[in-house]
Amino acid sequence: xxxxxxxxxxxxxxxxxxxxxxxxxxxxxxxxxxxxxxxxxxxxxxxxxxxxxxxxxxxxxxxxxxxxxxxxxxxxxx
Amino acid sequence: xxxxxxxxxxxxxxxxxxxxxxxxxxxxxxxxxxxxxxxxxxxxxxxxxxxxxxxxxxxxxxxxxxxxxxxxxxxxxxxxxxxxxxxxxxxxxxxxxxxxxxxxxxxxxxxxxxxxxxxxxxxxxxxxxxxxxxxxxxxxxxxxxxxxxxxxxxxxxxxxxxxxxxxxxxxxxxxxxxxxxxxxxxxxxxxxxxxxxxxxxxxxxxxxxxxxxxxxxxxxxxxxxxxxxxxxxxxxxxxxxxxxxxxxxxxxxxxxxxxxxxxxxxxxxxxxxxxxxxxxxxxxxxxxxxxxxxxxxxxxxxxxxxxxxxxxxxxxxxxxxxxxxxxxxxxxxxxxxxxxxxxxxxxx
Numbered sequence: 001x002x003x004x005x006x007x008x009x010x011x012x013x014x015x016x017x018x019x020x021x022x023x024x025x026x027x028x029x030x031x032x033x034x035x036x037x038x039x040x041x042x043x044x045x046x047x048x049x050x051x052x053x054x055x056x057x058x059x060x061x062x063x064x065x066x067x068x069x070x071x072x073x074x075x076x077x078x
Numbered sequence: 079x080x081x082x083x084x085x086x087x088x089x090x091x092x093x094x095x096x097x098x099x100x101x102x103x104x105x106x107x108x109x110x111x112x113x114x115x116x117x118x119x120x121x122x123x124x125x126x127x128x129x130x131x132x133x134x135x136x137x138x139x140x141x142x143x144x145x146x147x148x149x150x151x152x153x154x155x156x157x158x159x160x161x162x163x164x165x166x167x168x169x170x171x172x173x174x175x176x177x178x179x180x181x182x183x184x185x186x187x188x189x190x191x192x193x194x195x196x197x198x199x200x201x202x203x204x205x206x207x208x209x210x211x212x213x214x215x216x217x218x219x220x221x222x223x224x225x226x227x228x229x230x231x232x233x234x235x236x237x238x239x240x241x242x243x244x245x246x247x248x249x250x251x252x253x254x255x256x257x258x259x260x261x262x263x264x265x266x267x268x269x270x271x272x273x274x275x276x277x278x279x280x281x282x283x284x285x286x287x288x289x290x291x292x293x294x295x296x297x298x299x300x301x302x303x304x305x306x307x308x309x310x311x312x313x314x315x316x317x318x319x320x321x322x323x324x325x326x327x328x329x330x331x332x333x334x335x336x337x338x339x340x341x342x343x344x345x346x347x348x349x350x351x352x353x354x355x356x357x358x359x360x361x362x363x364x365x366x367x368x369x370x371x372x373x374x375x376x377x378x379x380x381x382x383x384x385x386x387x388x389x390x391x392x393x394x395x396x397x398x399x400x401x402x403x404x405x406x407x408x409x410x411x412x413x414x415x416x417x418x419x420x421x422x423x424x425x426x
Binding site: 019021022023024025026029035039041044046063064 | 087088089090091094125128264265266267270272275
């Protein structure tokens with residue numbers, strides 16, 4: 001089964017777009033639920049993205065890409 | 079602030095690697111504490127103290143008033159009296175107001191006391207530009223600190239080295255200036271350098287202060303640099319490879335002590351040297367590296383050494399002007415081709 005990793009709607013206030021500043025795991029790596037996997041930035045503030053489920057991570061949005069809330073940035077194959 | 083992870087490839091940004099090293103040493107040694115502007119609840123404007131305030135509290139992670147003179151002076155006193163402070167000078171450009179505490183007290187107290195007083199202080203400070211923060215927030219000043227005796231100076235290019243060098247710095251009984259380049263912090267608005275975010279072991283380890291690393295092997299030219307410059311060199315080496323040339327890249331990692339042996343061995347092999355430095359061109363790191371190689375009779379140079387450094391001007395604010403002045407991979411490649419032209423001239 002494949003689960004989407006989306007930018008949580010409540011990660012920051014307002015509808016400003018954010019940018020992925022760092023992936024902290026490689027594409028194709030195995031991640032565990034709750035692991036810190038990426039960092040995002042909105043107006044100089046950093047936000048963390050955690051793995052919602054365990055499995056194999058497939059990155060969909062690279063570093064420096066601008067993304068809106070709700071956007072799929074990766075998938076996890078469980 | 080150890081980021082526990084079961085991922086198969088946990089990577090950290092330099093900012094997180096620094097915080098993890100500090101947290102691990104603070105757990106081991108109650109004498110270690112952190113002090114500086116916005117290092118507390120904010121976690122550092124460059125993200126390198128995130129999580130420390132939450133774990134260790136306001137007693138050991140101390141936000142200071144905006145007086146570098148006062149809090150760096152206080153840190154020197156604390157270090158001389160048995161504590162092991164990590165103190166942050168937010169931008170290295172601000173050194174002017176606190177230089178007496180740094181180079182007359184921190185760097186000299188051990189010598190003046192005949193070795194009776196140790197000053198185990200880590201002064202961490204941000205360097206570098208590229209994001210239009212102008213002439214008082216963008217300098218590197220590596221040469222300024224490395225020139226003055228009595229303190230070690232390190233500048234990592236990636237998160238693995240950052241964690242190991244920070245741990246080594248905290249455990250060192252001498253003052254260590256830990257210079258971290260803003261564009262490598264993984265903070266987005268300061269620039270993004272993917273190569274700086276690398277796998278980092280969760281357990282504690284040290285990287286020896288004073289050892290350079292050959293991060294890419296080659297035989298036609300040695301590209302020597304530090305911090306962000308290492309990534310320019312690695313990109314230049316890739317471009318040169320496409321043209322059939324093989325470049326070796328030396329990451330200095332530490333300016334004091336300087337690993338002249340690794341540099342000399344590399345140039346003895348390649349016969350050519352280009353130094354890449356975001357600090358000012360004249361009277362700085364690039365001149366010292368070239369002199370260190372030229373003084374050594376084992377290096378038979380095939381061409382005059384070159385440097386790709388910052389022009390001797392205050393750093394401009396206008397993005398086009400700043401980008402014009404900064405070192406980059408294309409400038410390194412151009413310097414290499416100039417060098418090869420010179421060779422052909424001699425042979426004909």
